[in-house]
Amino acid sequence: MRLWTIGIVTGALLLFAVQVFLFGGYTRELTSLTDQVSQSRDLHQQLRNALESNANLSRLFTRLNLQLGDILGDDSTGQEEHLERDTKAALRGSSQILGSSEAQISQSLAQPQQRKIYPSGNEAEACVGGAHNVKGVVAAVVTVAFNRPDYLQRHVASVLSVHGSDPANRRKFPLFISQDGSPVHEATQQQAQSYEEVSYLHHKELIKPVTKTDKLWDKIAYYRIANHYRWIFQTMFECFQYPRLIILEDDMELAPDFFPYFEALAPVLDQDDRLLCISSWNDHGQEQFVKDTRRLFRTDFFPGLGWMLRRQLWEQELRAGWPEAFWDDWLRDNRTRQGRHCIAPEVCRNYNFGKEGSSKGQYFYMFLAPTRLNDDAVPWPEMDLSYLQLPRFDEELEATLNAAPAADTVAEAQGWIGDVQLYYHTQEHFEALAKALGIMKEWRDGVPRAAYKGVVTIQFQDARIFIAPSPELRSSMQEGINHA
Structure with a gap:
């Protein structure tokens, strides 16, 4: 009896030990599994956050892709700023995953100098502003305006559409409108100051110029234009310290590759002392006389009508001899050119729609209206331009x-x-x-x-x-x- 009792107790103890062993293992496994489930949930939540952030970023980039071509030319205001805020928010979300810092984000989104309305100025007075941040700038772009608000509206719509096709253009090509006239033409001034993407300058007249002859072609307007151009060069080169300047007029529309064209040719201009300028205009660019959208050529004739100049040439040479009137013909004088050339395209990169102006529409219907504006997407960064070099x-x-x-x-x-x-x-x-x-x-x-x-x-x-x-x-x- 006693042995039987001992056997039962021993068996019970063994059974209990086995159960403890088995259930202990189960417990450990259950605890481990619980931990894994918890970790999985954490990973799932992180993954979900990441996917949501990337989805937001993807949607944002989709919006940018759809809207960027038109956003700068839209009549409504503030949309670009909203996009900037959305971009920053999306990048902040991504930075939580990638470990990026707020400073890195701010640096990646660093913006060029903001649009500004400057006080009126004159070539005989002090600068209307100090040196700008020119890091990364290819050329400042100045539109010359006077009293044609309808022309200016059409022109700026074209400029902003082309300029806005690449967000980097805000840094590479800062935009300005420089208006002439004293008193100022108010409707044109209001139009010029309405653009959030374009800074405004006003050239005021201190002394009314006097013509040198009584010839019909010797108009006071040409003296005022020359003074205005002098002031633009002084302001952009000497005051703001931009390395290059592109001059536009308020009756021009731009080709889609206008800015890549000038960016590709900026180093060519810098490295060739035999060059006076880079132009976007061909005087024989009418539809029936052009064919090759990629062909560029050197010319002894200063084309004007959308052209780029270096600061060094202005400061070291052109400034001292700047004429009282007919500045473009002065640049075509061989004593001014001194054997230098300009580079121009076979197919124009701007279209001149202005039939009314200081020249009273001279040659407009015969030579300007039929001009072909390039619509070919030329990959300028990939183009070999060595054929333009001398000899x-x-x-x-x-x-x-x-x-x-x-x-x-x-x-x-x-x-x-x-x-x-x-x-x-x-x-x-x-x-x-x-x-x-x-x-x-x-x-x-x-x-x-x-x-x-x-x-x-x-x-x-x-x-x-x-x-x-x-x-x-x-x-x-x-x-x-x-x-x-």
């Missing part, structure tokens, strides 16, 4: 001319396939050929419009026509230019 450009032009046969008549040249030359022997002969072809015949100081070494190049159907001086005339023209 390569000269050597290749010379080889092309030597290989091109000469046509006897305009009709023969127009029906040609490939390269062909039309020789002219005098200025009068050139003007006759230009009239027959339908291109501008104007010369300035021995240089035809858009000519390089006297050669004007146009496309006509299947022909590339070089309107070239005869060998004898070409030699005398170049000699005159070099000794100017």
Whole structure:
């Protein structure tokens, strides 16, 4: 009996020990599983937060992609600031996952100098503002305005649309409107000051200029324009300290690749002392005379109408001799150019829609209205522009001319396939050929419009026509230019 009792107790103890062992293991496993579930829930919540943050970021970038092309040109105000705030919020959410700091976010979203309305100024007075932060700036962009608010509205809509296609343009190409006039034209001033993306300048007149002759072409407006341009250069270069300046006028629309074009050519301008400017305009850029959207060329004729200048050239040379009037013709004078050239595109990067202005619409319907505005998305950062360098450009032009046969008549040249030359022997002969072809015949100081070494190049159907001086005339023209 006693043994039986002992056996029962021993068995019970063994059974209890087994249960403790088994359930202890279960308990440990259950505890571990509970911990894993808790960790999984934490991971799940972190993952959910991350996905939500990335989803917000994705939605934001989708909004940016859809709206960025139009946001700067929208009539409503403040949308860009809302996008900036949304971007910062999204990046803050992402920074919680990636471990980014608030300082890193602020640095990545650093903005260029904000738009400002400056006090009126004059070229004979002190600066209206001090040096700007020019880090990362390619060129300041100034639109010259006076009294055409409707033109200015159309122009700025185009500028902002193109400028806003790349957010980096806010840093690379700060925008300004400079208005002339005393008293100021109020409707134009109100229009100019209505843009949150564009700073405003006003050039005031201290002394009314006096014309030098009684000729009909000698208008006081041209003296005022020259004074205004002097003040713009002084303000942007000497006061604000921008490295380069792009000058626009209030009757221009821009091509989609306008800013990449100038960005790609800025180092070319800086590195070549034989260059005066970079221009977005071809005087023979009418639809029927152009073809290659990627072709650029050197020209002895200052094109104007959308052009970029370096600060060094202004401060070291142009400032001292700036004329009282007719500043553009002064830049076309060989004594001013000193053998330097401008680079221009075959297909224009701006379109001039202004038929009313100081020139009273001269040549508008015949030469300006038919101009082709580029719509080809040229990848300028990838383009090899070394062909523009000297002496390569000269050597290749010379080889092309030597290989091109000469046509006897305009009709023969127009029906040609490939390269062909039309020789002219005098200025009068050139003007006759230009009239027959339908291109501008104007010369300035021995240089035809858009000519390089006297050669004007146009496309006509299947022909590339070089309107070239005869060998004898070409030699005398170049000699005159070099000794100017």
